[in-house]
Every structure is written in structure tokens, then in C-alpha cells.
Amino acid sequence: MSWTTVVGLEIHAQMATQTKMFCACRRGSSTSPNESICPVCVGWPGALPVLQSEAIRCAIRAALCLHCDIQEFSRFDRKNYFYPDLPKGYQISQFYRPYALGGVIPFEREDGSPAELPLVRIHMEEDAGKSVHESDGTSRIDLNRCSSPLLEIVSEPLPMTGKEAASCVRSVRDLLRWVGVCDGDMEKGNLRCDVNVSVMPAESSEYGTRTELKNLNSFVSIERSVLVESARQIEVLTGGGEIRQETRLWDQDREITESMRGKEDSPDYRYFPEPDLPVVQIGSQDVEEQRAALPEMPEIRLSRWLNDYGFPQLETVPLMARRANGDYLEEVIQAGADPSSASNWFRGEILRHLNDRSEKIEDFPVKAAELAALIAAVKEDRLSGGRAKSLLQEALSPAVSLKSLIEDAGSQEQDSDALAEWVDQVMQENPDAIAKIRAGDMKPMGFLMGQIMKLSSGQAHPKKVQELIRSRLS
Amino acid sequence: MGESAGSGVLPAPESTSLEVMAHLKTGKCTTVELIRHYLKYLDTTGRDLGAAVEILSDSALAAAQESDARRASGKPLGCLEGVPFTAKMNIATREGTTDAASGMLRGFVASEDSTAVARLRAEGAILVGKSNCDEFAMGASNESSHHGVVHNPWDRDRVPGGSSGGAAALAGSFGWAFHLGSDTGGSIRQPAAFCGATGMKPTWGRVSRRGLVAFGSSLDQIGPLTRDARDAQLVLSVMEGRDPLDATSQSFNPSETSSMKRIGLVSEGLTEAIAPEIRQRTVEVVEQLKKMGHEVVEVSLGTLSKANACYQVIATAEASSNLARFDGIHTGQRVESEDLEELYSKSRRQGFGAEVRRRIMLGTFVLSSGYIDAYYGKAQQVRSEIRQEMLSALDTVDSLMMPVSPFAPFRIGERVSDPLALYACDILTVTANLAGVPAVAIPCGFDSEGLPIGLQWMGKHGDDHRLLDLATSLQDQDDSWRGLPPGGSQ
Numbered sequence: 001m002s003w004t005t006v007v008g009l010e011i012h013a014q015m016a017t018q019t020k021m022f023c024a025c026r027r028g029s030s031t032s033p034n035e036s037i038c039p040v041c042v043g044w045p046g047a048l049p050v051l052q053s054e055a056i057r058c059a060i061r062a063a064l065c066l067h068c069d070i071q072e073f074s075r076f077d078r079k080n081y082f083y084p085d086l087p088k089g090y091q092i093s094q095f096y097r098p099y100a101l102g103g104v105i106p107f108e109r110e111d112g113s114p115a116e117l118p119l120v121r122i123h124m125e126e127d128a129g130k131s132v133h134e135s136d137g138t139s140r141i142d143l144n145r146c147s148s149p150l151l152e153i154v155s156e157p158l159p160m161t162g163k164e165a166a167s168c169v170r171s172v173r174d175l176l177r178w179v180g181v182c183d184g185d186m187e188k189g190n191l192r193c194d195v196n197v198s199v200m201p202a203e204s205s206e207y208g209t210r211t212e213l214k215n216l217n218s219f220v221s222i223e224r225s226v227l228v229e230s231a232r233q234i235e236v237l238t239g240g241g242e243i244r245q246e247t248r249l250w251d252q253d254r255e256i257t258e259s260m261r262g263k264e265d266s267p268d269y270r271y272f273p274e275p276d277l278p279v280v281q282i283g284s285q286d287v288e289e290q291r292a293a294l295p296e297m298p299e300i301r302l303s304r305w306l307n308d309y310g311f312p313q314l315e316t317v318p319l320m321a322r323r324a325n326g327d328y329l330e331e332v333i334q335a336g337a338d339p340s341s342a343s344n345w346f347r348g349e350i351l352r353h354l355n356d357r358s359e360k361i362e363d364f365p366v367k368a369a370e371l372a373a374l375i376a377a378v379k380e381d382r383l384s385g386g387r388a389k390s391l392l393q394e395a396l397s398p399a400v401s402l403k404s405l406i407e408d409a410g411s412q413e414q415d416s417d418a419l420a421e422w423v424d425q426v427m428q429e430n431p432d433a434i435a436k437i438r439a440g441d442m443k444p445m446g447f448l449m450g451q452i453m454k455l456s457s458g459q460a461h462p463k464k465v466q467e468l469i470r471s472r473l474s
Numbered sequence: 475m476g477e478s479a480g481s482g483v484l485p486a487p488e489s490t491s492l493e494v495m496a497h498l499k500t501g502k503c504t505t506v507e508l509i510r511h512y513l514k515y516l517d518t519t520g521r522d523l524g525a526a527v528e529i530l531s532d533s534a535l536a537a538a539q540e541s542d543a544r545r546a547s548g549k550p551l552g553c554l555e556g557v558p559f560t561a562k563m564n565i566a567t568r569e570g571t572t573d574a575a576s577g578m579l580r581g582f583v584a585s586e587d588s589t590a591v592a593r594l595r596a597e598g599a600i601l602v603g604k605s606n607c608d609e610f611a612m613g614a615s616n617e618s619s620h621h622g623v624v625h626n627p628w629d630r631d632r633v634p635g636g637s638s639g640g641a642a643a644l645a646g647s648f649g650w651a652f653h654l655g656s657d658t659g660g661s662i663r664q665p666a667a668f669c670g671a672t673g674m675k676p677t678w679g680r681v682s683r684r685g686l687v688a689f690g691s692s693l694d695q696i697g698p699l700t701r702d703a704r705d706a707q708l709v710l711s712v713m714e715g716r717d718p719l720d721a722t723s724q725s726f727n728p729s730e731t732s733s734m735k736r737i738g739l740v741s742e743g744l745t746e747a748i749a750p751e752i753r754q755r756t757v758e759v760v761e762q763l764k765k766m767g768h769e770v771v772e773v774s775l776g777t778l779s780k781a782n783a784c785y786q787v788i789a790t791a792e793a794s795s796n797l798a799r800f801d802g803i804h805t806g807q808r809v810e811s812e813d814l815e816e817l818y819s820k821s822r823r824q825g826f827g828a829e830v831r832r833r834i835m836l837g838t839f840v841l842s843s844g845y846i847d848a849y850y851g852k853a854q855q856v857r858s859e860i861r862q863e864m865l866s867a868l869d870t871v872d873s874l875m876m877p878v879s880p881f882a883p884f885r886i887g888e889r890v891s892d893p894l895a896l897y898a899c900d901i902l903t904v905t906a907n908l909a910g911v912p913a914v915a916i917p918c919g920f921d922s923e924g925l926p927i928g929l930q931w932m933g934k935h936g937d938d939h940r941l942l943d944l945a946t947s948l949q950d951q952d953d954s955w956r957g958l959p960p961g962g963s964q
Contacts, residue, residue: 039585039586042804043799043804043805044584044585044805045566045572045574045579045582045584045687045688045799045805046565046566046572046584046588046684046685046686046687046688047684048683048684048719048720048721048722049721050718050719050720050721051721078795080794080795080798080841082798082801082818084801084803084814087799087803087804087805088798088799089795089797089798089799089801090795090798141803268842268843270794270795270838270841270842270843270846271841272791272792272795272841272846272850275690275691275692275722275792276683276688276691276720276721276722277721277722278721278722
């Protein structure tokens with residue numbers, strides 16, 4: 001019998017806000033434990049939460065890019081449980097009335113066809129702190145993360161493979177990064193995922209009993225854990241057993257899932273409306289403001305690039321990987337560079353430079369306008385490609401301006417004396433080649449060119465060199 | 475007292491805060507002299523009554539000196555300049571501890587003043603001490619404080635009411651000062667009624683709750699306990715209004731300033747369950763109101779019979795969550811233990827008193843899976859019925875009146891072992907909290923045993939000052955509230 005795996009996702013994304021969700025403490029940039037805390041986020045008696053508007057703006061952008069139905073009225077609830085890194089004894093969340101319903105995650109099936117995973121809801125909630133368990137058995141508590149704003153994105157179940165599940169999460173990660181809602185670094189924990197897995201006979205349309213895999217923190221673990229868990233369930237079912245609804249943990253090293261707690265042991269969170277916060281009202285104006293503030297969305301940018309710039313599909317992959325890459329490229333093009341050269345420069349020189357240093361385009365020292373000027377200089381034959389590349393390298397040291405380098409190089413090149421010297425020297429050293437060319441055999445021309453380029457360290461402009469040789473011979 | 479302290483002549487002991495300010499203005503005594511004497515009162519009678527648990531002499535005298543200096547140099551003065559005040563133990567103040575009368579918070583010092591206290595100080599009021607109350611404001615007799623019981627100044631064998639029992643005992647036994655209390659189900663009004671003081675529970679959201687140790691957040695309000703309604707008016711006007719640090723706080727525009735002509739007498743407040751002398755007194759005050767030109771009609775609040783049950787569910791549910799933070803890890807007394815579960819349970823068992831533990835368990839139960847719909851969900855429905863009925867009633871009349879307590883102050887220890895008998899204290903007060911409306915309680919004479927009787931008036935959301943105007947006009951007609959208990963001021 002063949003089986004179908006059904007997957008549902010719960011994605012927790014930490015919003016990339018400046019402050020925490022209910023107080024003005026800085027979020028996410030602390031260097032030492034318990035540095036960014038205040039009476040509100042540590043729940044001192046008498047302190048009250050106040051929703052920071054930046055979190056709402058961020059949440060609206062997330063809902064827009066996942067095509068959710070944003071609710072005009074939503075509300076916060078308390079989720080009650082005891083844990084050392086939860087100082088209030090409850091987490092402020094949205095249980096009864098989340099701010100966004102519906103929506104979809106676009107993703108790619110294994111065969112490359114486009115698909116959509118429908119969403120149930122997105123809600124806002126505050127994060128807990130961190131417990132750090134030391135090897136000597138003591139535990140330490142760091143509340144820097146406490147009350148950082150989170151989005152919980154909950155999907156419907158859908159038949160899919162582990163790879164497709166990972167692709168869904170990647171798609172959410174890319175979109176949230178794109179609109180600046182979440183940094184999306186799974187290894188840093190600012191994007192985490194719980195996966196619900198069930199299996200059913202291929203011909204069935206009734207979903208089986210699900211298990212929940214908690215806190216998966218990489219695409220590989222999502223893909224592998226779904227695969228392993230569905231195989232386990234199939235084995236249980238074909239052996240005549242039953243699947244227990246339970247929470248399981250993924251052991252990455254041993255590639256197995258292990259039971260953590262059954263449904264009957266699941267905590268009773270005793271949700272009730274948070275009396276310290278008024279109803280959240282998101283008006284159409286708030287939504288439209290955020291819609292207007294959204295960057296060009298990836299599918300629109302991609303189709304424009306393919307159609308208007310004529311980029312080959314394959315070339316767009318590294319350019320689309322991060323929105324900032326494309327933004328930089330667009331700036332270069334806006335500054336006058338032709339799209340195709342700009343793309344070549346970006347994918348070649350710039351990406352190589354960034355990858356070598358594990359840097360981001362935001363760290364790249366050369367301004368888009370300067371790069372555009374360099375590309376133009378090559379296009380207009382004021383610079384050779386090789387010379388331009390070495391200028392760009394020089395410009396990467398912070399104190400050097402590419403603009404002045406281009407100007408200097410341009411004037412040097414116009415100094416045809418240097419060029420004449422290189423040409424004359426190479427012609428004198430290669431009388432045989434000259435003789436052949438004079439006899440009408442143009443083959444040694446390439447050899448001469450190569451020698452001259454070598455002598456000039458790539459600075460000689462090929463077209464001018466050719467012209468000079470011709471004029472010397474005529 | 476009226477006798478001289480130092481070189482100055484002090485105001486009469488029953489003087490209101492407004493009268494004290496007028497007195498200071500004449501220069502008959504300095505603020506330092508006034509405050510010094512009030513501190514002495516706190517340290518003697520205040521302590522004897524069990525009402526004053528912390529006396530902040532150093533900071534109060536320093537503030538008094540600054541006030542005198544301001545006055546002497548002609549600098550602008552605040553609208554509560556030089557007036558002493560106390561804050562209940564569950565209201566955060568920079569000086570002194572804020573332990574909510576619980577062993578769990580023993581020694582807890584707040585990092586900042588609550589917004590209400592900060593606003594009062596900014597207007598020249600001088601914090602002189604912290605008043606006793608029931609543990610975490612849970613109680614109606616002030617018998618559950620880890621600082622000990624508070625005595626009623628009119629009969630020291632009797633309770634002062636609760637939970638703001640300390641504040642009420644101070645307000646009832648001596649003038650000059652005003653006292654901040656908090657009211658979740660009657661905790662300002664009921665002790666005010668028991669001690670012969672004026673107590674005001676503002677509209678929910680009118681006074682910032684920032685700095686108030688939460689009990690039932692959707693019901694809690696900070697309010698004043700004073701000698702009379704004029705003082706309450708002034709204190710409220712300083713504390714009230716939107717606070718950016720309390721998202722549920724708001725400023726109310728003075729919608730109507732016209733006086734409250736039509737008064738609804740709540741018929742359920744005159745049933746057999748109410749002590750005959752209190753009913754009798756209520757009828758007399760109705761006659762008084764009629765003489766003053768008010769129209770009084772009987773109004774039925776059918777939901778009143780459900781109010782206490784509804785209140786017990788909602789208040790304990792919220793309390794069970796609000797008090798979860800006292801886990802021995804971050805806040806609250808820690809009992810060191812081998813493992814985490816044990817640390818939690820030991821710390822909480824030892825830190826909280828019996829009544830608080832009972833309410834936490836009750837509140838946890840009513841929110842539990844399988845029971846939440848039958849209890850918390852049902853209570854929320856009833857709450858909106860209560861609110862609806864209250865608002866419809868207030869469409870036909872300007873204000874609703876009824877007694878504060880169904881019975882006179884009882885003896886210390888009389889009800890302490892019977893929680894239900896204690897909860898019965900709240901039957902007439904919780905409705906205002908559930909509906910979120912303002913309510914003022916004023917002393918309206920005494921019963922045959924010489925114990926104070928208090929009546930309350932409720933109004934629409936935001937009608938706080940109109941209610942206080944009504945209370946003022948009544949107090950202007952009958953000044954029996956001025957009398958202090960014999961020996962109370964000594």
C-alpha cells in the first residue's frame with residue numbers, strides 16, 4: 001500500500017523591531033545576559049504592558065505578504081504556565097481573536113510546480129526568556145529575549161513531502177525577510193518551527209492522527225524529521241498499531257523522533273482575555289499605510305527583470321536571494337548602468353567579494369552610483385574590463401573612492417605614450433610575428449595582444465592596442 | 475487638637491485636606507509642624523489601630539521643608555500643597571516597602587512611584603506612610619494582612635472593613651490627610667462605610683493602575699479615602715487621566731456638569747438581607763434627597779443577586795494569573811528546594827496566606843479546561859448582563875443609590891473562619907466594579923451601637939465628578955460625618 005504524508009506547520013518568527021513588544025527595551029542586540037530588561041518585561045508587581053506600535057506595523061506587513069485577512073478588531077489573551085524563563089507566569093498571546101486569518105504560503109512542489117499551503121491564522125505573542133543549563137546542573141536565566149515580539153503562523157494540514165515542508169518554511173522565511181519583518185536566521189532562533197505530521201493511505205481523503213514535532217531549527221531538520229516521522233507512523237500502522245496524538249522531539253544526531261508527552265499530559269494554559277490591554281484596532285488606513293510601505297514583492301520584481309531586463313532565469317537566482325541584493329542592483333541600473341552588465345558585475349565581482357568575507361551587500365563599501373560609473377567607463381571604452389576590475393578591488397579598501405580612481409585611470413589611459421611604449425616593446429621583441437602579419441597571416445595578432453596585456457598588467461585597452469599595431473604596420 | 479506645636483497653631487483634628495491647605499495658607503503653622511504632628515499621630519493612634527504599617531518620617535519631613543521653602547520664596551504651589559497622604563501597601567512608592575501585606579513580597583521596594591502617587595506628589599502632596607490592608611487586597615475585614623489586623627476606630631473590637639482597612643481607619647479617626655486605597659469589589663467603599671469615611675471608586679480606567687499590585691485587573695481601581703467628598707474631588711482630579719504606561723487608562727471629558735436630579739433607589743438594596751437599621755437610614759436619606767429637590771424613584775437591578783458569584787469567578791480567575799509571577803524565582807520569597815516543582819510549591823505555600831491560596835485555587839479551577847465555559851465563560855456573560863442592566867438603569871436616572879454593606883462592622887474574628895460569610899460583605903459593592911462604573915460611599919449617620927453607616931451612589935462611566943458633587947451637596951446638608959470617634963484621635 002502506498003501512503004501520503006500530511007504536514008501542518010506552526011512557524012514562530014521573531015519580529016525585527018527596535019523595541020520589545022510591550023515596553024521600550026531594545027530587542028535582540030544585547031551582549032550580556034539580563035542587560036535589556038525593565039519592570040514591564042520582567043513582570044514586576046505593578047508594571048503594565050503597553051503594545052508598541054512598531055510591532056503592529058510589522059505584523060500587518062507580514063499578514064499582507066502572506067495574503068491574510070487582517071482583522072479590524074483583535075485581542076490579547078494570557079497563556080498561563082509556570083516556567084523559570086517566564087517571569088510573569090503567563091505569556092501574552094492572541095488565542096481567541098488573532099489579528100490575521102487565512103492567507104497562503106506559496107511554495108514549490110518537488111516536481112517544480114507551484115503550490116500554496118493555506119494558512120489558518122497568524123497571531124502576535126511575546127517571547128519567553130532563555131534558560132541556560134550549565135554542565136554542573138545549575139540553570140541560569142537570561143531575560144533579554146523576554147517579551148520580544150513574535151508572530152505565530154499556523155497552517156492548515158496539506159499532503160506534502162518533507163522537502164516540500166522545508167520549502168514552505170523557506171518561502172515564509174524569504175518573504176518575511178523580504179518585507180523586513182524577520183531576520184529569518186534559523187540558527188539564531190529568530191525563526192523556529194513546529195511541524196504536525198500524519199499519514200494516510202494514498203487513496204484516502206481522511207487525515208490520520210497527527211504528532212507534533214517541536215522546535216525544529218533548520219531546513220534540513222524539517223525535511224528529515226518529516227521523512228523519518230512519517231516512516232515511523234507507516235511502520236506502526238502497517239504493523240497493526242495506532243498512532244497516539246502526542247508531542248515528539250527530533251533527535252538530529254540519531255535521526256529519530258522520540259515521544260515527549262501525550263495529549264493527555266499537554267499543559268492546560270487556561271487562556272483568558274488579557275485585562276491589561278485594550279482591544280487592538282487595525283483600521284484600513286493602518287493597513288494601507290503598511291501596504292504602501294511594502295517593497296516591490298519578489299514575484300513582481302522577478303517578472304519585471306525577466307521581461308524588461310531580459311535576464312535569463314538562472315541569473316536571477318543569486319540576485320533574488322536577498323531583497324537587498326536586488327535593491328543594490330536596481331540602484332546601479334537606475335544610476336545609468338545597463339542591466340546586463342550590472343547583473344554580470346554583481347554576480348561576479350561583488351558576490352565573490354561578499355561570499356569570501358561572509359558579508360552582506362549592506363556592508364559593501366562601493367556605492368551603486370560609483371559602480372554604475374565604472375560600468376559606464378568600460379562601456380564607453382574609457383577603461384578595459386580588466387583594469388575596471390582591479391580598480392574595483394582597490395576601491396574596496398575603505399579609504400579609497402572609486403570615483404577618483406576612475407578619473408585617474410581614465411587620464412592615465414588617455415596618455416597614449418605608455419600604450420605606445422608597450423606596443424613598441426612587444427613588436428621589437430617579436431620580429432617573427434610581425435613578419436607573418438605583414439605577410440597577411442593575422443594569426444599572431446592574438447599572441448601580440450596577449451603579450452601587451454601582460455606587459456601592461458591588463459591595463460592596456462585592447463581596442464586601442466589593435467589600432468596602434470595596425471598603424472605601426474601600415 | 476488645635477493646640478500649638480512648636481510656635482504654630484495646628485488645624486482642628488477633624489479638618490479636611492482643603493481646610494488644612496487654607497490653614498497653611500494663613501501661615502498659622504508651617505508644613506513641617508503640620509507633618510511632624512501627623513507623623514506623631516501615625517506613630518501613636520495609627521500604629522495602635524494597626525492601620526499605619528510604615529511611617530516615612532525622613533522623606534516626609536524633607537518634603538515638608540521644601541514645601542515651606544517654596545511657600546516662603548513665593549514659588550508656585552501645587553493644588554495639594556503640604557497635604558499629608560498615605561498609600562495602601564499594594565500601591566508602589568519610592569520610599570518604604572510595597573509588600574501588598576503579604577509575606578510573599580516581604581521587603582519588596584518598588585523602583586518607582588505609581589503614577590497616581592507621582593501625580594499627587596507633583597502637586598505638593600506629601601507621602602507620610604503606608605497603610606495596612608488585606609493580603610493582596612483580598613478580604614473585607616483586614617484580618618489577612620501579615621502586618622496584623624486593623625481595628626475599627628469606632629469600636630476597636632470590630633473590623634474596619636477591607637481590603638483598604640488601614641486607609642479607612644486612618645481617614646475615619648483623624649482629618650488632614652487623604653489616603654489612597656484600591657477597590658476591586660468594594661475595597662474602598664466598604665471600609666470607608668465601616669469607619670465613617672468618604673470613599674470613591676472611580677470609573678475603571680480613570681486612574682492609572684500602573685504601580686498597583688494587581689488583584690483582578692479588569693476590576694481594580696485606585697481611589698481616595700477622605701474626610702469628605704470635596705477632598706475626594708480634588709484628589710481624584712489630580713490623579714485621573716490617561717497614563718501612557720497604562721494602556722487601559724483614559725481621560726474623560728466632563729460630559730455633563732449638570733447636577734444629578736433623578737436618583738434611583740435600588741430596591742434590591744432594601745431587602746430582608748440588609749440590616750434593618752441600615753434600611754431605615756437609607757429611607758431617611760431618600761427623604762433628605764427629596765427635600766433637597768431630588769426626584770427619587772425605585773429601580774430594580776435584577777442582576778444584583780448574580781453579581782457576587784460572577785465577581786468571585788472573574789476576580790479569582792484574574793488573581794490566579796496575576797499572582798503567578800510570585801514564583802520564588804524572580805519575585806517573591808524563595809524557599810530553596812531540590813527541584814523546580816518543589817521550589818514553586820514550597821515558596822508559594824509559605825509565601826501566600828490561606829485566603830490568597832484559596833482564591834488562587836478557585837481562580838485556577840474556573841479557568842481550567844473542561845470548566846472554563848461553565849464558570850469563567852458564564853461569568854463573563856453574566857458580567858455583560860450586569861453591565862447592560864446597570865447602563866439601562868442609568869439611562870432612566872442619573873445615579874443609583876443603595877447601602878454599601880448589608881450589615882454593620884462585625885467583631886474581629888467573627889467571620890474569619892467562614893469565607894462565605896466574608897464574601898457576603900461584597901454583595902452590594904461588586905456590581906460597580908463589574909460594570910466599571912464610578913461609585914462613591916459617604917458616611918450617613920450611625921446605628922444604635924454608634925457604628926457608622928455608609929451609603930453609596932453609582933453613576934455612568936465618567937460621571938465621577940457629578941457623583942462627588944451629589945455627595946458634597948448631601949454632606950453640606952448634614953455634617954454628622956465631621957465627628958471623630960471618641961479617643962480615635964488620641
